[in-house]
Amino acid sequence: MREFLSHHGVSFTENFVDKDPEALEAFKKTGSRGTPTILVGDETVIGFDRGRLEQLLGIN
Known part of the structure; x- marks a missing residue:
C-alpha cells in the first residue's frame, strides 16, 4: 500500500489503530x-x- 501510493505521488497519513485511540475511534466510525x-x-x-x-x- 505505502509503495503504491508513494509510487504514484499520493500523499497519505498512516494511522495505527492498535497504538492510537483517536485512530481507533475514526476506524470504528467507518x-x-x-x-x-x-x-x-x-x-x-x-x-x-x-x-x-x-x-x-x-x-492510470
Missing part, C-alpha cells in the same frame, strides 16, 4: 472490520483494492 481501511474523500476502501484506488485517485 464501520470497517478490516485493515487497511483507506479513506479517499467520502469513499471508504477496505483492503488493498488497486483498481478502486486507481479509479478514486485518477491514476
